[in-house]
Amino acid sequence: MTDEFDEALALANGHRPDHPARRPAAPLVPDPADAPDRRPAPPHTWESARTVAYRSAVPLPPRRLPLERALGHTLAAPLTALTDLPAFDTSAMDGWAVSGPGPWELAGPGLLAGAPGRPERLADGQAVRIATGARVPDGTTGIVRAEHGTARAGRLRGRLPRLGADIRPRAQECRSGAELLPAGTRLAPAALGLAAAAGYDELDVHPLPRAEVLVLGDELLHRGLPHDGRIRDALGPMTGPWLAALGAEVLVTRRLGDDADALREAIETSRADLIVTTGGTASGPVDHLRATLRALGATTLVGGVTVRPGHPMLLAELPDGGTPVVGLPGNPLAAVAGLLTLAAPLLHALSGRMPPATRAAVAGEAFAGHREDTHLVPVRRPADGGPVLPLNYAGPAMLRGIAAASALAVVPPGGLAPHDPVQLLELPGA
Numbered sequence: 001m002t003d004e005f006d007e008a009l010a011l012a013n014g015h016r017p018d019h020p021a022r023r024p025a026a027p028l029v030p031d032p033a034d035a036p037d038r039r040p041a042p043p044h045t046w047e048s049a050r051t052v053a054y055r056s057a058v059p060l061p062p063r064r065l066p067l068e069r070a071l072g073h074t075l076a077a078p079l080t081a082l083t084d085l086p087a088f089d090t091s092a093m094d095g096w097a098v099s100g101p102g103p104w105e106l107a108g109p110g111l112l113a114g115a116p117g118r119p120e121r122l123a124d125g126q127a128v129r130i131a132t133g134a135r136v137p138d139g140t141t142g143i144v145r146a147e148h149g150t151a152r153a154g155r156l157r158g159r160l161p162r163l164g165a166d167i168r169p170r171a172q173e174c175r176s177g178a179e180l181l182p183a184g185t186r187l188a189p190a191a192l193g194l195a196a197a198a199g200y201d202e203l204d205v206h207p208l209p210r211a212e213v214l215v216l217g218d219e220l221l222h223r224g225l226p227h228d229g230r231i232r233d234a235l236g237p238m239t240g241p242w243l244a245a246l247g248a249e250v251l252v253t254r255r256l257g258d259d260a261d262a263l264r265e266a267i268e269t270s271r272a273d274l275i276v277t278t279g280g281t282a283s284g285p286v287d288h289l290r291a292t293l294r295a296l297g298a299t300t301l302v303g304g305v306t307v308r309p310g311h312p313m314l315l316a317e318l319p320d321g322g323t324p325v326v327g328l329p330g331n332p333l334a335a336v337a338g339l340l341t342l343a344a345p346l347l348h349a350l351s352g353r354m355p356p357a358t359r360a361a362v363a364g365e366a367f368a369g370h371r372e373d374t375h376l377v378p379v380r381r382p383a384d385g386g387p388v389l390p391l392n393y394a395g396p397a398m399l400r401g402i403a404a405a406s407a408l409a410v411v412p413p414g415g416l417a418p419h420d421p422v423q424l425l426e427l428p429g430a
């Protein structure tokens with residue numbers, strides 16, 4: 001299947017003005033309702049759906065952000081050191097810098113971290129008080145830790161340090177120009193610390209893709225207890241936070257009921273880089289999503305996927321320059337399946353990251369599989385990294401299994417036996 005996509009991707013459709021960098025539209029697997037004879041088009045396999053979603057977008061154009069605003073963004077260029085690290089020979093301990101074997105004659109005022117200028121050279125047999133992080137004078141052969149020496153009457157006695165002991169030599173960690181992190185790295189707090197240490201005030205990053213969530217369904221309540229056949233909206237509270245955990249800036253979550261006109265207007269006027277809808281993907285009497293996308297002239301890239309739950313999930317591109325629309329099915333576990341199958345790879349592509357990786361684990365018991373489709377099963381990864389077990393209450397319409405889960409296990413057609421290797425899709429933010 002992938003070869004077909006590669007071939008068709010090669011038949012580029014050219015660039016579009018609004019999204020100059022956007023990749024040409026991926027080949028179409030038509031929406032069943034698009035087919036002239038109305039026969040359902042073959043759905044994508046789970047793997048190919050992820051590939052199509054990833055390849056359908058290119059990174060948003062980079063911008064320069066101050067370090068303090070770059071958290072969670074993705075590096076648009078490798079982070080290369082602007083300085084040696086450490087930038088000078090540094091004491092790793094509080095104590096004395098000494099030259100040669102002791103006892104030593106104490107010299108000069110003590111050396112503090114951040115003291116300006118170059119400290120005076122130590123002659124053989126000399127010692128100087130030094131603080132952790134202070135620049136080490138030339139001639140130093142080692143540091144005597146404070147707890148290993150005694151200074152009295154201008155002399156230091158103590159254990160002879162081995163050559164270079166407790167000195168962090170210049171460039172021990174990196175030389176100026178060394179690549180510290182590759183392009184495509186999502187910036188975690190430690191990466192910002194590294195960037196600061198390496199001399200950066202600003203970073204070139206891909207902006208967070210802006211996402212908009214449209215929650216569909218007249219049956220949904222947003223407060224109180226279910227009543228009169230109506231239920232609480234469970235997808236509104238989780239879809240935005242999941243998208244944010246995947247690296248999106250969530251502009252808004254809108255509740256639109258089953259109003260086709262409102263849906264059309266919301267899609268037409270959206271300023272998001274990615275529109276995510278919930279519900280309305282199937283063919284019920286008020287499932288307007290596919291018809292609305294058709295009416296808007298959208299191109300269906302994924303019209304369905306051979307995955308359980310979640311098979312009606314969809315991915316389409318608007319004719320405005322290719323804004324992607326991901327349709328998550330209304331059943332909550334099916335919605336998570338759609339999120340991780342289509343929205344996660346898209347967000348990775350828009351952010352300039354590698355495709356989302358699965359994590360290897362081992363099945364702790366047999367996992368029942370579907371005959372032909374991939375089965376996504378909520379699991380909790382044990383803290384000790386041991387074998388994973390399926391969770392209870394994991395029906396497509398249930399929430400307890402997902403709420404207890406840290407990942408979805410990818411169960412291939414036919415299922416898994418105990419001790420089989422299994423791939424896990426981590427649940428964002430879990």
Ligand SMILES: Nc1nc2c(c(=O)[nH]1)N[C@H]1C(S)=C(S)[C@@H](COP(=O)(O)OP(=O)(O)OC[C@H]3O[C@@H](n4cnc5c(N)ncnc54)[C@H](O)[C@@H]3O)O[C@H]1N2
Pocket residue numbers: 215216217219220231232233234235236278279280281282283284287309310311312328329330331332334396397
């Ligand atoms: N004839 C068929 N009917 C259905 C099929 C099918 O293959 N043939 N597939 C079923 C599967 S599987 C799923 S999943 C759903 C997908 O349906 P939709 O995406 O159109 O979703 P809805 O019909 O709007 O809702 C389905 C279900 O989920 C509940 N829901 C919807 N939104 C929310 C929300 N925000 N919070 C909580 N629950 C929500 C809704 O009330 C329904 O119970 O289609 C099946 N039908």
Ligand code: MOO
Pocket residue numbers: 307308309310311312329331333334396397
């Ligand atoms: O596959 Mo539905 O997507 O079972 O809930």
